[in-house]
Amino acid sequence: MHASTYEYLKPSEEQIETMAKLREAAAIYGKALEEFLPDGPDKTFVIRAHRSNAMWANVAVTRGPIKSDHIKAVEYLMTDPYHREGFWPQDLTVAIN
Structure with a gap:
């Protein structure tokens, strides 16, 4: 268990x-x-799980340092990728690794 599991982590x-x-x-998404x-x-399960994952992403952000590569990956995803040809960009895995 993470040392901050039951503590408030004020984000920067x-x-x-x-x-x-x-x-x-x-x-x-x-x-x-x-x-x-x-x-x-x-569908109900998937949407609820996605909501949970979105909340856990915030926890992950507050528990660890932010790297500029992570910010670039999120900004890339914010270009509304599902409207691009082929639904998801081919290089998505490169952007988040």
């Missing part, structure tokens, strides 16, 4: 900016899930 200004960008990226998944219990 840089972390707040990163968290805002991650929330925007999560919202874009959430809209894609809503639009493309068929209605039913699986």
Whole structure:
């Protein structure tokens, strides 16, 4: 268990900016899930899991240092990738690794 599991971690200004960008990226993906998944219990599960992952992303940001490469990857994702040809950009894995 992480030492800060039950503690409040006040994010820095840089972390707040990163968290805002991650929330925007999560919202874009959430809209894609809503639009493309068929209605039913699986869709409900996927959307709830995505929401949980989005919240845990904020925890991860506050627990670790932010690297400029991470910010660049989030900014890349914010270009609304699911409207690009082929739904997701080919080089997405390069951007987040």
